[in-house]
Amino acid sequence: MKPQGDWAAEHLRYKFSATSLLEQALTHRSAGSNNNERLEFLGDSVLGLIVSEQLYQARPRADEGSLSRIRASLVKRSTLAEIAAEIQLGDLLRLGSGELKSGGQGNQSILADALEAVLGATFLDGSYQAAKTAILNIYASRLENLPDEESLKDSKTRLQETLQGRGLPPPEYVVSSVSGAAHAREFQVACRVQSMGLETTGQGTSRRLAEQHAAGRALELLTNGEESIS
Protein backbone atom coordinates (compact mmCIF):
# COMPACT_ATOMS: atom_id res chain seq x y z
CA MET A 1 0.00 0.00 0.00
CA LYS A 2 1.23 3.47 -0.82
CA PRO A 3 2.14 5.80 2.05
CA GLN A 4 -1.02 7.88 1.51
CA GLY A 5 -3.13 4.75 1.82
CA ASP A 6 -1.46 3.77 5.10
CA TRP A 7 -1.89 7.29 6.39
CA ALA A 8 -5.63 7.30 5.52
CA ALA A 9 -6.16 3.92 7.13
CA GLU A 10 -4.49 5.11 10.33
CA HIS A 11 -5.94 8.61 10.72
CA LEU A 12 -9.19 8.51 8.76
CA ARG A 13 -9.96 4.84 9.48
CA TYR A 14 -10.77 4.51 5.81
CA LYS A 15 -9.32 2.44 2.99
CA PHE A 16 -9.59 4.19 -0.38
CA SER A 17 -10.72 2.26 -3.46
CA ALA A 18 -9.51 5.07 -5.75
CA THR A 19 -6.19 6.26 -4.35
CA SER A 20 -6.09 8.75 -7.24
CA LEU A 21 -8.86 10.68 -5.46
CA LEU A 22 -6.82 10.81 -2.24
CA GLU A 23 -3.77 11.91 -4.22
CA GLN A 24 -5.81 14.67 -5.84
CA ALA A 25 -6.99 15.82 -2.40
CA LEU A 26 -3.37 16.17 -1.34
CA THR A 27 -2.39 18.19 -4.42
CA HIS A 28 -2.18 21.96 -4.02
CA ARG A 29 -3.02 24.10 -7.03
CA SER A 30 0.66 25.09 -7.28
CA ALA A 31 1.40 21.49 -8.33
CA GLY A 32 -0.97 21.24 -11.27
CA SER A 33 -4.46 21.53 -12.63
CA ASN A 34 -5.67 18.22 -11.20
CA ASN A 35 -5.63 19.76 -7.73
CA ASN A 36 -7.75 19.73 -4.58
CA GLU A 37 -9.87 22.86 -5.05
CA ARG A 38 -13.09 21.15 -6.11
CA LEU A 39 -12.70 18.49 -3.42
CA GLU A 40 -12.22 21.25 -0.85
CA PHE A 41 -15.56 22.78 -1.96
CA LEU A 42 -17.24 19.44 -1.29
CA GLY A 43 -15.30 18.65 1.90
CA ASP A 44 -16.24 21.96 3.46
CA SER A 45 -19.93 20.96 3.23
CA VAL A 46 -19.23 17.41 4.42
CA LEU A 47 -17.48 18.72 7.51
CA GLY A 48 -20.21 21.30 8.11
CA LEU A 49 -22.99 18.74 8.19
CA ILE A 50 -21.18 16.14 10.26
CA VAL A 51 -20.11 18.67 12.88
CA SER A 52 -23.64 20.15 12.91
CA GLU A 53 -25.13 16.71 13.49
CA GLN A 54 -22.75 16.03 16.39
CA LEU A 55 -23.47 19.37 18.03
CA TYR A 56 -27.23 18.97 17.56
CA GLN A 57 -27.06 15.70 19.48
CA ALA A 58 -24.45 16.73 22.06
CA ARG A 59 -26.13 20.00 23.04
CA PRO A 60 -29.87 19.27 23.12
CA ARG A 61 -30.71 22.54 24.89
CA ALA A 62 -28.45 24.94 22.98
CA ASP A 63 -30.20 27.42 20.71
CA GLU A 64 -29.17 27.78 17.08
CA GLY A 65 -27.02 30.83 17.89
CA SER A 66 -24.89 28.81 20.33
CA LEU A 67 -24.71 25.87 17.94
CA SER A 68 -23.52 28.18 15.15
CA ARG A 69 -20.82 29.73 17.32
CA ILE A 70 -19.49 26.35 18.48
CA ARG A 71 -19.53 25.02 14.92
CA ALA A 72 -17.65 28.08 13.65
CA SER A 73 -14.91 27.51 16.23
CA LEU A 74 -14.59 23.84 15.21
CA VAL A 75 -14.40 24.38 11.44
CA LYS A 76 -12.37 27.59 11.28
CA ARG A 77 -9.10 27.59 9.33
CA SER A 78 -6.85 27.62 12.41
CA THR A 79 -8.60 24.60 13.95
CA LEU A 80 -8.34 22.71 10.66
CA ALA A 81 -4.65 23.58 10.38
CA GLU A 82 -4.05 22.32 13.94
CA ILE A 83 -5.73 19.01 13.16
CA ALA A 84 -3.82 18.71 9.88
CA ALA A 85 -0.59 19.14 11.86
CA GLU A 86 -1.67 16.54 14.45
CA ILE A 87 -2.15 13.93 11.72
CA GLN A 88 1.03 14.93 9.82
CA LEU A 89 -0.88 15.83 6.68
CA GLY A 90 1.83 18.28 5.62
CA ASP A 91 4.27 15.43 4.93
CA LEU A 92 1.98 14.09 2.19
CA LEU A 93 1.18 17.35 0.42
CA ARG A 94 2.09 17.78 -3.24
CA LEU A 95 3.21 21.34 -3.77
CA GLY A 96 4.71 23.24 -6.68
CA SER A 97 8.40 24.10 -6.40
CA GLY A 98 7.68 27.71 -5.39
CA GLU A 99 5.46 26.67 -2.50
CA LEU A 100 7.94 23.98 -1.45
CA LYS A 101 10.74 26.54 -1.22
CA SER A 102 8.65 28.96 0.80
CA GLY A 103 7.61 26.24 3.28
CA GLY A 104 4.07 25.64 2.00
CA GLN A 105 3.86 22.33 3.93
CA GLY A 106 3.50 24.43 7.05
CA ASN A 107 1.18 27.06 5.56
CA GLN A 108 -2.00 27.15 7.68
CA SER A 109 -4.29 27.89 4.79
CA ILE A 110 -2.84 25.18 2.52
CA LEU A 111 -3.11 22.63 5.34
CA ALA A 112 -6.70 23.57 6.19
CA ASP A 113 -7.77 23.39 2.54
CA ALA A 114 -6.09 20.02 2.04
CA LEU A 115 -7.76 18.57 5.14
CA GLU A 116 -11.17 19.59 3.83
CA ALA A 117 -10.31 18.11 0.45
CA VAL A 118 -9.30 14.81 2.06
CA LEU A 119 -12.68 14.69 3.82
CA GLY A 120 -14.42 15.42 0.52
CA ALA A 121 -12.48 12.57 -1.10
CA THR A 122 -13.45 10.18 1.73
CA PHE A 123 -17.11 11.10 1.22
CA LEU A 124 -16.93 10.62 -2.56
CA ASP A 125 -14.86 7.44 -2.61
CA GLY A 126 -16.75 6.04 0.36
CA SER A 127 -19.98 7.40 1.80
CA TYR A 128 -21.46 9.81 4.29
CA GLN A 129 -20.78 7.20 6.96
CA ALA A 130 -17.12 6.83 5.94
CA ALA A 131 -16.59 10.59 6.17
CA LYS A 132 -18.34 10.61 9.55
CA THR A 133 -16.06 7.89 10.93
CA ALA A 134 -13.02 9.88 9.71
CA ILE A 135 -14.23 13.14 11.25
CA LEU A 136 -15.20 11.56 14.57
CA ASN A 137 -11.68 10.15 14.74
CA ILE A 138 -9.71 13.30 13.94
CA TYR A 139 -12.07 15.52 15.99
CA ALA A 140 -12.37 13.10 18.93
CA SER A 141 -10.72 15.25 21.61
CA ARG A 142 -12.40 18.45 20.39
CA LEU A 143 -15.87 16.90 20.36
CA GLU A 144 -15.33 15.52 23.87
CA ASN A 145 -14.24 18.96 25.12
CA LEU A 146 -16.51 21.35 23.31
CA PRO A 147 -15.48 24.99 23.69
CA ASP A 148 -17.12 27.05 26.40
CA GLU A 149 -19.97 28.96 24.76
CA GLU A 150 -19.20 32.01 26.85
CA SER A 151 -15.71 32.36 25.37
CA LEU A 152 -17.12 32.31 21.83
CA LYS A 153 -19.32 35.34 22.14
CA ASP A 154 -17.96 38.55 20.74
CA SER A 155 -16.51 41.12 23.13
CA LYS A 156 -19.34 43.64 22.72
CA THR A 157 -21.95 41.03 23.62
CA ARG A 158 -19.94 39.80 26.61
CA LEU A 159 -19.34 43.31 27.88
CA GLN A 160 -23.01 44.18 27.62
CA GLU A 161 -24.03 40.97 29.41
CA THR A 162 -21.43 41.52 32.15
CA LEU A 163 -22.73 45.02 32.83
CA GLN A 164 -26.34 43.85 32.65
CA GLY A 165 -25.55 41.15 35.22
CA ARG A 166 -24.42 43.88 37.59
CA GLY A 167 -27.53 45.96 36.94
CA LEU A 168 -25.54 48.59 35.05
CA PRO A 169 -26.51 50.41 31.83
CA PRO A 170 -24.86 49.34 28.56
CA PRO A 171 -21.61 50.96 27.37
CA GLU A 172 -21.50 53.77 24.83
CA TYR A 173 -19.34 53.67 21.71
CA VAL A 174 -18.13 56.87 20.10
CA VAL A 175 -16.01 57.17 16.97
CA SER A 176 -13.19 59.51 17.97
CA SER A 177 -11.41 59.60 14.61
CA VAL A 178 -11.45 58.21 11.09
CA SER A 179 -8.26 58.53 9.07
CA GLY A 180 -6.66 57.13 5.95
CA ALA A 181 -7.73 56.92 2.31
CA ALA A 182 -11.06 55.33 1.33
CA HIS A 183 -9.50 51.92 0.70
CA ALA A 184 -7.47 51.95 3.95
CA ARG A 185 -9.64 53.58 6.59
CA GLU A 186 -8.52 53.43 10.19
CA PHE A 187 -11.21 53.91 12.83
CA GLN A 188 -10.56 54.87 16.43
CA VAL A 189 -13.45 54.23 18.82
CA ALA A 190 -13.92 54.98 22.51
CA CYS A 191 -15.92 52.59 24.71
CA ARG A 192 -17.37 54.35 27.77
CA VAL A 193 -18.76 52.61 30.82
CA GLN A 194 -19.84 55.76 32.59
CA SER A 195 -21.25 54.00 35.66
CA MET A 196 -17.76 52.72 36.41
CA GLY A 197 -15.80 55.75 35.20
CA LEU A 198 -14.13 53.50 32.62
CA GLU A 199 -13.06 54.45 29.10
CA THR A 200 -11.05 52.35 26.67
CA THR A 201 -10.10 52.84 23.03
CA GLY A 202 -9.82 50.47 20.10
CA GLN A 203 -8.55 50.75 16.53
CA GLY A 204 -9.57 48.85 13.43
CA THR A 205 -10.19 48.97 9.70
CA SER A 206 -13.93 49.19 10.32
CA ARG A 207 -16.05 50.79 12.98
CA ARG A 208 -17.28 47.36 14.09
CA LEU A 209 -13.75 45.99 14.57
CA ALA A 210 -12.63 49.09 16.44
CA GLU A 211 -15.65 48.74 18.76
CA GLN A 212 -14.88 45.06 19.39
CA HIS A 213 -11.29 45.89 20.33
CA ALA A 214 -12.38 48.69 22.65
CA ALA A 215 -14.96 46.39 24.28
CA GLY A 216 -12.35 43.66 24.68
CA ARG A 217 -10.08 46.02 26.60
CA ALA A 218 -12.95 47.15 28.83
CA LEU A 219 -13.75 43.49 29.58
CA GLU A 220 -10.12 42.78 30.47
CA LEU A 221 -10.08 45.72 32.87
CA LEU A 222 -13.36 44.64 34.46
CA THR A 223 -12.23 41.03 34.82
CA ASN A 224 -8.71 41.78 36.06
CA GLY A 225 -10.18 44.28 38.49
CA GLU A 226 -12.32 41.52 39.95
CA GLU A 227 -9.40 39.15 40.26
CA SER A 228 -7.27 41.67 42.11
CA ILE A 229 -10.14 42.39 44.51
CA SER A 230 -11.07 38.79 45.23
Added chain:
Amino acid sequence: MKPQGDWAAEHLRYKFSATSLLEQALTHRSAGSNNNERLEFLGDSVLGLIVSEQLYQARPRADEGSLSRIRASLVKRSTLAEIAAEIQLGDLLRLGSGELKSGGQGNQSILADALEAVLGATFLDGSYQAAKTAILNIYASRLENLPDEESLKDSKTRLQETLQGRGLPPPEYVVSSVSGAAHAREFQVACRVQSMGLETTGQGTSRRLAEQHAAGRALELLTNGEESIS
Protein backbone atom coordinates in the same frame (compact mmCIF):
# COMPACT_ATOMS: atom_id res chain seq x y z
CA MET B 1 -52.33 9.44 8.58
CA LYS B 2 -52.22 13.07 9.68
CA PRO B 3 -52.21 15.76 6.96
CA GLN B 4 -48.50 16.52 7.61
CA GLY B 5 -47.65 12.87 7.05
CA ASP B 6 -49.51 12.79 3.74
CA TRP B 7 -47.81 16.00 2.70
CA ALA B 8 -44.34 14.60 3.52
CA ALA B 9 -45.04 11.37 1.65
CA GLU B 10 -46.15 13.32 -1.43
CA HIS B 11 -43.52 16.07 -1.58
CA LEU B 12 -40.54 14.66 0.32
CA ARG B 13 -41.11 11.02 -0.69
CA TYR B 14 -40.53 10.16 2.95
CA LYS B 15 -42.69 8.56 5.65
CA PHE B 16 -41.83 9.88 9.13
CA SER B 17 -41.52 7.45 12.06
CA ALA B 18 -41.67 10.33 14.55
CA THR B 19 -44.33 12.73 13.28
CA SER B 20 -43.55 14.90 16.34
CA LEU B 21 -40.26 15.81 14.66
CA LEU B 22 -42.07 16.88 11.49
CA GLU B 23 -44.53 18.90 13.57
CA GLN B 24 -41.65 20.61 15.36
CA ALA B 25 -40.09 21.48 12.00
CA LEU B 26 -43.34 23.18 11.00
CA THR B 27 -43.56 25.20 14.25
CA HIS B 28 -42.37 28.80 14.10
CA ARG B 29 -40.86 30.29 17.25
CA SER B 30 -43.94 32.52 17.61
CA ALA B 31 -45.95 29.37 18.42
CA GLY B 32 -43.86 28.09 21.32
CA SER B 33 -40.51 27.00 22.61
CA ASN B 34 -40.58 23.56 20.95
CA ASN B 35 -40.00 25.26 17.61
CA ASN B 36 -38.00 24.70 14.43
CA GLU B 37 -34.90 26.82 15.08
CA ARG B 38 -32.51 23.99 15.99
CA LEU B 39 -33.81 21.83 13.12
CA GLU B 40 -33.24 24.75 10.76
CA PHE B 41 -29.58 24.90 11.92
CA LEU B 42 -29.21 21.23 11.00
CA GLY B 43 -31.27 21.43 7.80
CA ASP B 44 -29.17 24.28 6.45
CA SER B 45 -26.09 22.00 6.56
CA VAL B 46 -28.01 19.02 5.13
CA LEU B 47 -29.14 21.09 2.16
CA GLY B 48 -25.64 22.56 1.72
CA LEU B 49 -23.98 19.16 1.42
CA ILE B 50 -26.58 17.54 -0.80
CA VAL B 51 -26.62 20.47 -3.23
CA SER B 52 -22.80 20.57 -3.20
CA GLU B 53 -22.66 16.88 -4.03
CA GLN B 54 -25.07 17.30 -6.94
CA LEU B 55 -23.16 20.27 -8.36
CA TYR B 56 -19.81 18.51 -7.97
CA GLN B 57 -21.12 15.65 -10.12
CA ALA B 58 -23.16 17.73 -12.56
CA ARG B 59 -20.40 20.23 -13.35
CA PRO B 60 -17.17 18.20 -13.53
CA ARG B 61 -15.21 21.07 -15.10
CA ALA B 62 -16.45 23.98 -12.99
CA ASP B 63 -13.96 25.50 -10.59
CA GLU B 64 -14.82 25.98 -6.92
CA GLY B 65 -15.74 29.63 -7.49
CA SER B 66 -18.40 28.68 -10.03
CA LEU B 67 -19.66 25.85 -7.85
CA SER B 68 -19.99 28.24 -4.90
CA ARG B 69 -21.91 30.79 -6.92
CA ILE B 70 -24.35 28.22 -8.29
CA ARG B 71 -24.85 26.72 -4.83
CA ALA B 72 -25.52 30.16 -3.33
CA SER B 73 -28.23 30.79 -5.90
CA LEU B 74 -29.88 27.43 -5.13
CA VAL B 75 -29.92 27.74 -1.34
CA LYS B 76 -30.64 31.45 -0.91
CA ARG B 77 -33.73 32.49 1.07
CA SER B 78 -35.77 33.54 -1.96
CA THR B 79 -35.23 30.20 -3.75
CA LEU B 80 -36.18 28.30 -0.58
CA ALA B 81 -39.32 30.43 -0.18
CA GLU B 82 -40.28 29.73 -3.82
CA ILE B 83 -39.91 25.99 -3.30
CA ALA B 84 -41.86 26.17 -0.02
CA ALA B 85 -44.68 27.87 -1.91
CA GLU B 86 -44.59 25.26 -4.69
CA ILE B 87 -45.11 22.45 -2.17
CA GLN B 88 -47.73 24.40 -0.16
CA LEU B 89 -45.66 24.32 3.01
CA GLY B 90 -47.34 27.52 4.27
CA ASP B 91 -50.64 25.70 4.82
CA LEU B 92 -49.04 23.42 7.42
CA LEU B 93 -47.12 26.04 9.40
CA ARG B 94 -47.85 26.52 13.09
CA LEU B 95 -47.63 30.21 13.88
CA GLY B 96 -48.40 32.32 16.94
CA SER B 97 -51.54 34.47 16.76
CA GLY B 98 -49.53 37.63 16.01
CA GLU B 99 -47.79 36.07 13.02
CA LEU B 100 -51.08 34.53 11.82
CA LYS B 101 -52.78 37.93 11.79
CA SER B 102 -49.91 39.57 9.93
CA GLY B 103 -49.89 36.83 7.26
CA GLY B 104 -46.83 34.91 8.44
CA GLN B 105 -47.81 31.88 6.28
CA GLY B 106 -46.66 33.93 3.30
CA ASN B 107 -43.57 35.45 4.94
CA GLN B 108 -40.54 34.52 2.79
CA SER B 109 -38.17 34.18 5.70
CA ILE B 110 -40.53 32.02 7.80
CA LEU B 111 -41.15 29.75 4.80
CA ALA B 112 -37.46 29.40 3.96
CA ASP B 113 -36.57 28.58 7.57
CA ALA B 114 -39.36 26.01 7.86
CA LEU B 115 -38.29 24.28 4.64
CA GLU B 116 -34.73 23.92 5.97
CA ALA B 117 -36.13 22.61 9.28
CA VAL B 118 -38.25 20.01 7.45
CA LEU B 119 -35.11 18.81 5.63
CA GLY B 120 -33.27 18.64 8.95
CA ALA B 121 -36.13 16.56 10.39
CA THR B 122 -36.05 14.19 7.39
CA PHE B 123 -32.31 13.70 7.91
CA LEU B 124 -32.70 13.05 11.66
CA ASP B 125 -35.77 10.84 11.50
CA GLY B 126 -34.49 9.05 8.41
CA SER B 127 -30.96 9.27 7.04
CA TYR B 128 -28.67 11.14 4.71
CA GLN B 129 -30.22 9.14 1.87
CA ALA B 130 -33.78 10.05 2.92
CA ALA B 131 -32.91 13.76 2.95
CA LYS B 132 -31.23 13.37 -0.44
CA THR B 133 -34.33 11.78 -1.97
CA ALA B 134 -36.46 14.62 -0.58
CA ILE B 135 -34.12 17.33 -1.90
CA LEU B 136 -33.75 15.73 -5.34
CA ASN B 137 -37.54 15.71 -5.56
CA ILE B 138 -38.25 19.30 -4.52
CA TYR B 139 -35.23 20.64 -6.44
CA ALA B 140 -35.78 18.49 -9.55
CA SER B 141 -36.51 21.27 -12.04
CA ARG B 142 -33.81 23.56 -10.62
CA LEU B 143 -31.13 20.86 -10.75
CA GLU B 144 -32.10 20.03 -14.33
CA ASN B 145 -31.85 23.69 -15.34
CA LEU B 146 -28.87 24.96 -13.40
CA PRO B 147 -28.51 28.74 -13.52
CA ASP B 148 -26.22 30.23 -16.13
CA GLU B 149 -22.88 30.84 -14.42
CA GLU B 150 -22.44 34.05 -16.35
CA SER B 151 -25.54 35.61 -14.77
CA LEU B 152 -24.24 34.83 -11.25
CA LYS B 153 -21.01 36.76 -11.47
CA ASP B 154 -20.94 40.14 -9.87
CA SER B 155 -21.16 43.22 -12.10
CA LYS B 156 -17.52 44.28 -11.63
CA THR B 157 -16.25 40.86 -12.73
CA ARG B 158 -18.60 40.75 -15.72
CA LEU B 159 -17.67 44.26 -16.81
CA GLN B 160 -13.96 43.48 -16.59
CA GLU B 161 -14.39 40.24 -18.55
CA THR B 162 -16.52 41.98 -21.19
CA LEU B 163 -13.85 44.63 -21.73
CA GLN B 164 -11.07 42.04 -21.70
CA GLY B 165 -12.95 40.06 -24.37
CA ARG B 166 -12.80 43.14 -26.59
CA GLY B 167 -9.11 43.66 -25.92
CA LEU B 168 -9.80 46.80 -23.86
CA PRO B 169 -8.16 47.86 -20.58
CA PRO B 170 -10.10 47.40 -17.30
CA PRO B 171 -12.37 50.18 -16.00
CA GLU B 172 -11.26 52.63 -13.32
CA TYR B 173 -13.24 53.28 -10.16
CA VAL B 174 -12.97 56.60 -8.36
CA VAL B 175 -14.75 57.60 -5.15
CA SER B 176 -16.30 60.96 -5.99
CA SER B 177 -17.87 61.62 -2.58
CA VAL B 178 -18.42 60.16 0.88
CA SER B 179 -21.17 61.68 2.98
CA GLY B 180 -23.23 60.93 6.09
CA ALA B 181 -22.33 60.09 9.69
CA ALA B 182 -19.98 57.18 10.48
CA HIS B 183 -22.86 54.72 10.98
CA ALA B 184 -24.66 55.80 7.80
CA ARG B 185 -22.03 56.50 5.19
CA GLU B 186 -23.10 57.03 1.60
CA PHE B 187 -20.47 56.47 -1.07
CA GLN B 188 -20.66 57.79 -4.61
CA VAL B 189 -18.33 56.13 -7.08
CA ALA B 190 -17.59 56.79 -10.74
CA CYS B 191 -16.81 53.92 -13.09
CA ARG B 192 -14.75 55.05 -16.08
CA VAL B 193 -14.24 53.07 -19.28
CA GLN B 194 -11.91 55.54 -20.94
CA SER B 195 -11.40 53.52 -24.09
CA MET B 196 -15.13 53.87 -24.83
CA GLY B 197 -15.59 57.38 -23.42
CA LEU B 198 -18.06 55.91 -20.91
CA GLU B 199 -18.59 57.06 -17.33
CA THR B 200 -21.34 55.89 -14.97
CA THR B 201 -21.95 56.53 -11.28
CA GLY B 202 -23.22 54.33 -8.45
CA GLN B 203 -24.24 54.94 -4.84
CA GLY B 204 -24.11 52.61 -1.87
CA THR B 205 -23.47 52.26 1.86
CA SER B 206 -19.99 50.91 1.13
CA ARG B 207 -17.42 51.59 -1.51
CA ARG B 208 -17.77 48.03 -2.78
CA LEU B 209 -21.55 48.32 -3.25
CA ALA B 210 -21.26 51.69 -4.94
CA GLU B 211 -18.67 50.22 -7.35
CA GLN B 212 -20.94 47.26 -8.14
CA HIS B 213 -23.83 49.59 -8.95
CA ALA B 214 -21.65 51.78 -11.14
CA ALA B 215 -20.30 48.69 -12.94
CA GLY B 216 -23.85 47.36 -13.41
CA ARG B 217 -24.87 50.55 -15.17
CA ALA B 218 -21.81 50.49 -17.40
CA LEU B 219 -22.64 46.87 -18.35
CA GLU B 220 -26.24 47.83 -19.19
CA LEU B 221 -25.04 50.62 -21.44
CA LEU B 222 -22.52 48.37 -23.18
CA THR B 223 -25.07 45.60 -23.69
CA ASN B 224 -27.93 47.84 -24.81
CA GLY B 225 -25.56 49.65 -27.11
CA GLU B 226 -24.73 46.36 -28.80
CA GLU B 227 -28.38 45.46 -29.23
CA SER B 228 -29.24 48.77 -30.86
CA ILE B 229 -26.26 48.42 -33.22
CA SER B 230 -26.87 44.82 -34.26
